[in-house]
Amino acid sequence: MAMVMTGLPGTSAPAPRCVTGFQIQVTHHYPPPGDTSCSGVGCCRTTISQGLPAYGVQLKDLNQTEAAYAGKGKPISSRLLSGAAFIVDREWFTGINVGAMQNSTFGDFGSPYRSRRSSPKVTRVPTVLEWWLDVKSDRDLVVLDPHSVSGWRCMSLNSFAANIGGAVNKVRCNCSDGYEGNPYIIHGCQDIDECQLPVYPCVHGTCINMPGTYRCATKKRIISLPGLITAIAVTAGFGLLFSLMGAAKITNKLKQRRAKKLRQKFFKKNHGLLLQQLISSNNDIAERTRIFSLEELEQATNKFDHNRILGGGGHGTVYKGILSDQRIVAIKKAKIIVQREIDQFINEVVILSQTNHRNVVKLFGCCLETEVPLLVYEFISNGALSFHLHGQSENPLSWKDRLRIALETARAIACLHSAASISVYHRDIKCANILLTDTLTSKVSDFGASRSIAIDETGILTAVQGTYGYLDPEYYYTSRLTEKSDVYSFGVILAELLTRVTPVFSSHSSEGTSLASHFVSHIRDNRFSDILDAQIVEEGGAEDAEVVARLAEACLSLKGEERPTMRQVETVLEDVQNSRVNLSSQITRVNRNATNDQPYKGSKGGEETRLYSLEKEFIESSEIPR
Template sequence: MTISIPSSRRASIGTIGALVFQLLVVALAAGPIALPGCPESCGHITVPYPFGISKGCFHEGFGLTCDEMQYPPRLFLGDGVEVLGISLTDGTVRIRSKVLRSSFSEFNGSWSGPAVTWPFSVSSAWNWFVAIGCNIVAKLGHPSGLHTQDGSQASTCAAACLDDHQNFTGTSCSGIGRCRASIVWELPSYGIQVTPLAALTPDFSSYTGVYVFIVDQDWFSRNENEMMVNFTHSYEKTMVESVPAVLEWWLDLIGNKDMLPLSVGPNSSEFRCLSLNSDSYFVFGDYEKRRCNCSQGYEGNPYITDGCQDINECLQPDVYPCNGTCINMPGTYRCSAKKRIITLPGLITIIAVGAGFGLLFSLLGVAQVTKTLKKQRAKKLRQKFFEKNHGLLLQQLISSNKDIAEKMKIFSLEELEQATNKFDHNRILGGGGHGTVYKGILSDQRVVAIKKANIVVQREIDQFLNEVVILSQTNHRNVVKLFGCCLETEVPLLVYEFISNGTLSCHLHGQSDNHLSWKDRLRIALETARAIAYLHSAASISVYHRDIKCANILLTDTLTAKVSDFGASRSIAIDETGILTAIQGTYGYLDPEYYYTSRLTEKSDVYSFGVILAELLTRITPVFSSHSSEGTSLASHFVSLMSDNRLSDILDTQIVNEGGVEDAEVVARLAKACLSLKGEERPTMRQVETILEGVHSSRFDHNSQTIRVGQSALKDQPWKGNNGGEGTRLYSLGKEFIESSEIPR
């Protein structure tokens, strides 16, 4: 059934929102808040860039509307969602969230944020899912279908009442008359379902009513008891009709040509924010989502020029205490001791006592003692980090497995400091808010790349250790080699083989005139497919990469492909075909089936590889701007053109000039198969490898018959159900291709 939500009584909730929501931007007295000539506020709400009200005053997706016809003026985002406050520091926007209300204990509804959804999602860290009612079960799920294929929801809670004289004192944790639950999935909108709690009768909902909403945790904690009083007298209709909720926002790098605050150069992996004294960092570990913060000792707006200004610590003695003379300095302050007037006898006494202590310290060798203590403290700290980063467990794994011991080494911090000249700035190869990569030379003269994270977050540490475990058990010429790690720092350091020629993404989408030839692209695709097929079915453990993309394919001086970055990868038991896990990946490459079901399978990597094939054929980014849209998906656009037999409309002209159209058509049909919306209709990576082997061999044999066989295999192959692919007719043809090819594997 559907329910209608009455119009909000905004006067009372507006007063409450103004009083209880103080999550606003820090006052920027010394620096600009908005772009020059743009409004800086709407009523009592500060509007900092990238948000803005007037045309040309905001970044794409962050436009607001100020209704000055009301008093005080009210601020809106998207299609009429009222904004109660904005925070640059937390990356949040507080909005007015509707309360779903029904007189029945069984109904379906929906909750949605602003219509402009791509830079916004509900914050799981700031919000709760709350239900108020008697003997009900409330569920929060995906808007397109409350239940996924595995039966999971974003949040579920149950509330019970024993009789109509129930005592409703206590907290929402008790589940008496109301309940609350954390939100697992961070989405811009949700489906909501309320059903009766069958274990308890009778149903008191017709007496009390049912209320369901997403709400800011802090606000609900302070107003919970007042809402319960209104709930017990619901017939007076005193329950509020809206509550504050918190959205998180970010800047999306894909498809945005005006991201000047972040980009340094088209062929560089380094980024900075526009304000000089600011830093950038990745959101949720996603390389395409980024926020900025002012550096320590500075405050203001990091998204605009000169937005971060020096803090005068001397004007805030309560925050920055100084018992002497305070001297403000850029980014910090200095506190010098007050000068004292010393008499001659006092001066003689001080000199005598100082000389005596100096002689005593010299005799005792204080310098040596201090040095020894410093070394001991450093050693204890390194040992503490070593144990915290599961160093003892990794040592045991290496000592018990000779194969891993031959490939992996646990480096000391001293070795890596010597290899990088104590992490000299001139040794930096690249990186960003997520981490920095240094070039190092080990004692055995091996040149390596050392990955060092910037942010100390347990999730980052877990991803580092996950990459160590996976790479220590893989051995393939097209998978980047992990030489070892260092666990004696707060965040582990990873030591890889040095790959000197950048990423496939830079070669395809950079501004260099030396583009990859079709022959090189075809070989890179084959080598990448070999590596992924090895991870899926030939490694000692099956591994699903979960973030296959051009930026994670490194190229050597000879343009040999190396698959890298296994921080998000998951190992799978032999008897499993998939696992349920939190959604992680890169926009434009993410498998739609995985996104909607949270079920990760080997076919998720196949879909991402299909996007790479489309990039190799077209030299178009995964998300690009077109005449009809500013964020078109390459995958959907490519499949649409292939369905209409219009490959020539999108095929890179360089391939045509090199005479590779016939091969390209085979690869294009393979890419279309990989991009099927249903995972069961996609080929396995072993089957993909077989087809690419045939196409690649044909370029050396010049055998048109081989090409036609590959085309026929692509056209007639029933992918569905062929999980392994080793027993199919296509795989038999693949074995013939491999036997006739002189390409070393």
């Protein structure tokens, strides 16, 4: 038996043919119950050709017995010819569905076959209808549209025609987005009201329908006039606040930038680069001295708080500071001085950084980021010698402590004068500049007026500077600063230690009496006991005090050439402290030292006076009985 599908007469498409080897009357062969292939034994299939306007189905006996079924005639008796033809989706007609169809077809040919088939009969099959419009033959349903991708649209407005399978002549119509209906009739595509959909499209607003789309409008809020005014005021207030904060921040940044530039300017002006080079070139100096930033010192002194002031003088104010490493320091903030003295500042810092004496206040470093450099010294906690001599100290200094303080101070000044390659003249030796530690060890401080001088020179012309009562008269009248100027000032300190009288005091005859002249006149009139501190007499130090008084008299000589050097002063004080000579020999030695000094001649000839040699001291000491 064969099944043949043919097109209607007049069509040019070839008729597909499906031939099966199933022979009902001769062999009575049925496909096996598990067969799902439809490979030609009792079952065959073929694809319907495209382009057919209609089709027909013929069942033909291989013995040329025909039966036709084209929708008009009736099928022949099943005793003569039996079979079934149907249209089905190609994707569906595979596998188990093929077996189900064969069960439905051959299950009617007797109970033995039906008993072997347990699948239910299939009475319906899925069919896919693929169709489209031909732009040539269906011109009454499509309209040219140059704005469309395919170049066509359908009868209804708001529609478009899409190409099918990439063919330009095959299109299918659809309504545009936002429209629905039948695109093949006029006005068939109608607007969709999105605002009426089950899911409201505008969650935070009001839906407004528009042709082909919709719009979400913000919900209007009814605000009362007072509330509106309040909202505007609050907004304006915040705006003004933020504006002021922004302006303040910008102003602060500009100030910081200007301050940074100014610090850099002062650093260069104060020879910071040169000082950095000098410190880094010497490991010993680098270990003891450093250059501080202004920010570090401001933090250490709480921005130079008034409560941190330790004291002040003619050269500046001293503040107590605490560094980041918890070291307590004294920070000297100098007063405004002339540029000439600022230029010499770096030399003074280098000299002090090179001076490593136990009785000289240590210089930890400096800051060059201010107009006048800042100095950072070690902090001495027990105050100045002037406080213990003339202040309200509960524990007056004993004679033994006074003698030791005088000796330590003399050693420090002598070191500054002669122990370095460049001599340093302090120029402001006074009790207020001699600090005492907790153990009453003396520390010479305040080198603001100090001047350096080459080792081969004996003096320097400079502006007179010092403290009234301690100032060398010869230096005052000649403006020539020598090492003997410090000797004179030290002589005043010796007089203070012996009498506990201030350098300038009020007497019966005068309101501003000089201790120096008053002391010398009493020594020369043999009335020393009248001005000697009674505590020294009580402690049994009168004899040693008379030797120190003769030494002070020599230091207070009006002529610098008649004064001893600080090295000579140091030697005499050492002898007194150690009680190595008796009173007469000590007095003789003091007078001899002053007499042997050569007068200053402005040349190297006076070097023997300034640099008192150890050899000369040894020879003179050997002549004095021990």
